[in-house]
Amino acid sequence: MPLSPLKRLLTSDPGQPDGPDSLLIDGREVPVRYRGNAQARRIIMRMEKDGQGIVLTVPPGTGAQAAHEFARSQAAWIWQRLASEEQIQQAEILVGRSITIRDTEHVIETASGRGVPVHIRDLPSPRLMVRGDAEHMRRRITDFLKREARSDLQKASRGYADAMQVDFARLSVRDTTSRWGSCSSSGTLSYSWRLIMAPPNVLDYVCAHEVAHIEQMNHGPEFWELVYRHCPHTDFARNWLKREGHTLHKLPI
Template sequence: MKITLLTGRTFDFGNDFDFDVKIVKSPLAKRLTLRIDDKNRRPVLTVPKYCSRAKALRFLQEHHDWIVNMLARLPQPQHFDDGSVFEFFGITYTVQHIVGQRGAKFENTVLKIGGDPEFLHRRVTDFLKQQALKKLSAMSVKKAKILGCRVSSVSIKDTKSRWGSCSTLGNINYNWRISMAPLDVIEYLVCHEVSHLKHPDHSAEFWQTVAGLCPSYEQSRHWLKVRGKTLYRYI
């Protein structure tokens, strides 16, 4: 096993499975603990203040099988190829690579895309991000209008820490992967962010506003909490 710490140091244990480990030093931790960061697909080792490097490495080595198992259970990253099927704003599409075509377009339930097959994945992702921005902008403006509020700008981010955010100036950001969630979940997120135009907090009044826009929001919120991480397979 070869372990590469995020500091760049590598430790070789002479086994055939390699992975990167993020080390978190915590003065509050009482013992060594290991978890899997499923968004970044890597193990995270929390190390207490007084713990030797040798002990930490031994701990990792002892948990080798557990780590391999847990990493194997993560959803496989979605790589877009000719024939790939994916969900986008509640519609199931199939990627069709067309030699000689320029650009990309949706036609019924087919995403037709041209260009060099080698860069297909990247071009599909870029196209979907562009489309996501258009759709999320339109949805945000529409929902904000119901509240009598104005959206200053909408942008999409590749962040792995949150699904969306809304600044006091009315700038809304979305994680583009939300486009692959079920439609009612996307709608909930939009309602959530535009409700921040009225309430910059998560107060009871805020949740009342969300409920007014999206009566079944609790179900979608739950989906995002439990299933949301599966959307990180879109890389």
């Protein structure tokens, strides 16, 4: 008498699938492996150790096809976990690469133990040390750079506002692609956080430029006279942004 599908599942090699061997999620084939377990009370799903597929543990009385349908209903969860594995691979690519912070190259390295998630180590050579799970590396580095950028931008903007005897309403930091900074009619200053990766004189000039707009909402002669009077390295910064500004969007973050 031939074995039923469930008996075949329970008596065969757990590493051999007894149902559809893959699941199609958003155009990507995800390998599926089945395991029979007489003690299981429900279908249990977990990721393979390599993160490239799923394992379905099937209880008595449940066929492999039903387990496969259960997995299909959990496609969103599977996709999120697969994306996480891709982030780990991306993080591995980041380690050992260099990122420029305030015109100084820092090699990205992982750090062990407890402490702040990201910090700069200057000796024996500049390093950007990152703690925590690999899949969070890119986000942690970006968050760190945004905090550093906000600190530098706030300090420079406040300095120029005091010097020009104006005030701004608030300051925001974004990841803009069309401009490095802006000033609204209400006095809100907005900057690209990627300026933290430019030479400090460049970040400083952008702050001078935007704060000057609080007084002169144009690019007329009076505006430029105000900028040049307070920011003597304006020409250097403007030329650098024209030549090198695009490179800030090509860095690994």
